[in-house]
Amino acid sequence: MRIAVVNNTVPFLAGGAEHLAHALTAKLNEFGHEAHSVRIPFSWEPPSRIVDSMLACRLLRLPKVDRVIALKFPAYYVPHENKVLWLLHQFRQAYDLWGTDLQGLPSTPDGTAIRDAVREADNVHLRNVRKIFTNSRVTSDRLQSFNGIDSEVLWPPLLSTSHLSCQSFEDFVFYPSRVNAAKRQLLAVESMRHVKVPGRLILAGKGEDPAEDARIDSAIRRHNLEDRVVWERTFISEERKADYLSRAAGTLYIPYDEDSYGYVTLESYFSRKPVITCSDSGGTDVLVKDGVTGLVASPDPAGIAAQIEKVLGDRSKARAMGQAGYELVQAMNITWDHVVRRLTE
Amino acid sequence: MRLIVATRLCLLDPGLRELAVRVTTELQKRGHEAETLLLPFDSDEANPLDQLLGFRLLDISGHGDRLIAINSPCHLLQHPNKAIWMVPEPEQTDASETPRGQCLDISAALQQANLTGYSEAKAIFFDPRVPRPPLSGPEPSPISELSSDGLLSREGIEKSEDPQTIVEVWDLVVSALTA
Numbered sequence: 001m002r003i004a005v006v007n008n009t010v011p012f013l014a015g016g017a018e019h020l021a022h023a024l025t026a027k028l029n030e031f032g033h034e035a036h037s038v039r040i041p042f043s044w045e046p047p048s049r050i051v052d053s054m055l056a057c058r059l060l061r062l063p064k065v066d067r068v069i070a071l072k073f074p075a076y077y078v079p080h081e082n083k084v085l086w087l088l089h090q091f092r093q094a095y096d097l098w099g100t101d102l103q104g105l106p107s108t109p110d111g112t113a114i115r116d117a118v119r120e121a122d123n124v125h126l127r128n129v130r131k132i133f134t135n136s137r138v139t140s141d142r143l144q145s146f147n148g149i150d151s152e153v154l155w156p157p158l159l160s161t162s163h164l165s166c167q168s169f170e171d172f173v174f175y176p177s178r179v180n181a182a183k184r185q186l187l188a189v190e191s192m193r194h195v196k197v198p199g200r201l202i203l204a205g206k207g208e209d210p211a212e213d214a215r216i217d218s219a220i221r222r223h224n225l226e227d228r229v230v231w232e233r234t235f236i237s238e239e240r241k242a243d244y245l246s247r248a249a250g251t252l253y254i255p256y257d258e259d260s261y262g263y264v265t266l267e268s269y270f271s272r273k274p275v276i277t278c279s280d281s282g283g284t285d286v287l288v289k290d291g292v293t294g295l296v297a298s299p300d301p302a303g304i305a306a307q308i309e310k311v312l313g314d315r316s317k318a319r320a321m322g323q324a325g326y327e328l329v330q331a332m333n334i335t336w337d338h339v340v341r342r343l344t345e
Numbered sequence: 346m347r348l349i350v351a352t353r354l355c356l357l358d359p360g361l362r363e364l365a366v367r368v369t370t371e372l373q374k375r376g377h378e379a380e381t382l383l384l385p386f387d388s389d390e391a392n393p394l395d396q397l398l399g400f401r402l403l404d405i406s407g408h409g410d411r412l413i414a415i416n417s418p419c420h421l422l423q424h425p426n427k428a429i430w431m432v433p434e435p436e437q438t439d440a441s442e443t444p445r446g447q448c449l450d451i452s453a454a455l456q457q458a459n460l461t462g463y464s465e466a467k468a469i470f471f472d473p474r475v476p477r478p479p480l481s482g483p484e485p486s487p488i489s490e491l492s493s494d495g496l497l498s499r500e501g502i503e504k505s506e507d508p509q510t511i512v513e514v515w516d517l518v519v520s521a522l523t524a
Contacts, residue, residue: 002356004385011349011380011408036356038385043404052402059399061387064356078385 001344002034004062006070006078009039016263017088020135021071023159024086024343027336033344038062040075047105050074050091051117058125069343073118077125084343085132086154087139094118095146122147133342136283138259154342155286155334158266163238166272166322167246169315171199172230173276173308174248176241176264179207179216179233183255184278186216187301193223194305199312201229201252202244204236245271249318250311254297254304258282269293269329274321276307287332293325346523347378349405351422352415354383360435364493365415368522371515377523380409386418392451397421397458411467413522420462428522429463430470432493470521491521 005028007021021037028035040057043049057077062068068083070076073091076083093104094115105111126132126149133154134140140151158164177183185203192201207213213233220229236244245251251268253275260283268275269287275294277284290296295307311318350372352365365381372379384403386396400418412424420429459478463469470491471477477488496514 004356009382011382011405012347012378036354038354039382040384041382041403041405041408043407045407049404053404056399056402059395059402060385061390061396062385063387063389 001066002036002064003028003067003069003344004036004038004065004080006038006040006062006068006075008042008072008075010043011041017072019159020088020156024069024339026159027340028344031336031340033340036065038075038078040078042074044093044104047111047114050114054117054121067344073122076129077121083129085126085129085151086339086343087132087134087143087151089139090122090142090146091118092142096142119146136260137286138283152342154339155332156260156263157334157336157339158263158270161270163242164267164270165242165246169249169318170247171312172202172248173199173250173252173311174202174204174244174273175252175254176204176236176244176267177253177255177262179203179205179213179231180209181212182258184299185231186212186219187299187304188252188254189216189219189225189229190223190301191304191308192225192228194302195228195308195312197309197313199249199308200227201308202232202248203229204232204234204241204244206233206235241267242271245273248273249315250274250276250294250308250322252276252304252308253281253284254278254299255281255284256299258284261287266329266334269322269325272319272322272326274311274318274325276304276311278304287325287328289324289328291321293321293328295321346411347409348372348411348413348523349380349382349409349424350413350415351382351384351405351419353386353417353419355386355388355435358435361416361432364432364496367496368413368415368518371519372523375516375519377519384419393418394451394454394458397455401458411523414462414466417459417462420466421458423465427466428468428470429466430472430491430493430522431475432472433474468524489521491518 005021005025025035025037042053054074054077057074060078062078062080068080070085071088076085097103098115105114132151134151135156137153140153143149143151175188179185188201245267251273253262253264254277257280265275265284265287275288276297277288278297278299280299288294297304297307350365350369352361362383369379369381397418400421406423406425411426414420414422414427414429416431469488472493473490
């Protein structure tokens, strides 16, 4: 089958959605299809351009393609008679973010008109597709509550797992992620003040905001945590990340209110390591079952420290939770085999 | 310099795609940050005006220092520093800009769209094999000749005995497109 994987792009920026589109295209080809990645530029500044971009997508054509798999707003408006969505995001500024600090759109008659145009276009065009899958329960719930449209969750797998393994359970917990306020590495650092058992926190990831970097550095110094917190401030290589995961006692992943479980969680379970997350981390609760596959902490330094102590202090429990996490991922069928089959049926 | 190299995506004929990807690679080799943008287009539609409007509405004006638009309809993309390179269409023997069988109204609209795209460009390069349309406007853009002949491996120059020749040809192309 000749397939176009359609996604948005912002030139010179690549985030999680771009990686997923790339991975999906590669996997479709691996499974014998002829897949092409189609990236449509999208700008939301100034907001008046949003409606132009929506119209542009409706006016484009994808000829000589048997199936379109569209991932994001507004790329999913591209017309095609055999289109499925693997929906990563609607335009959240017009939905759950409207009325919050993250609204983005102006609270003016023009801003309201843009919001209404987005909602109306979704109501019309998302009903006109073969099937909608989403990447998370949260995305499915939003689509149902705002637009009254049903969907099926299709969990995104890792691109590759062959490099992940479990070697040992050493004296550290590992937190690999982009470093920013939403991922809350600062909270992770502050937790280490309260950890009474020996062991370190290893952060890996590049800072995205110099001010947040400075706050983290300052917390490390202020609490004399230089010996207990290591921060590798780079885009860590897959090999190095796999090495840390294979040796860690457990993984820390404590973002604030994410839609999905996060690739870190999957990577941890393929390395048979338990995951510590927070009760307000959002989609991590799909995989992190408290006391079974990992530990759920209250989102404060003492609460997180208590769970880090359990992982560092009881290796046999950590080992059992890591193994249970791996088995849960298998039971949930988070595999490319399943994703490719559902998207091409 | 940060450059976006845009052309249309034709799944069955990879010619333009290969050229755009290769231009991107050659720019990167010479120290530029470059990205390829392939946009879908149905060349068989009798009336392509809707699609042209779609291209026109896509906004990349805030990204990159320069847009290199290879062939129609990418020449309609809006960017404050747009360079257009018109190369022979892979599937066409004569590079006429007016597809067969179109009514005069559509032809006139296409011609107007072309003029609009050209008039915004900071530089326009025509392959010698592509007939130049009559350009008009208060400030015609600078037009130069830039051959695309043999820039892809299947067309010859990469088979040259002398790798230095290949490098020199690409040096020339990159220096023209980034000037």
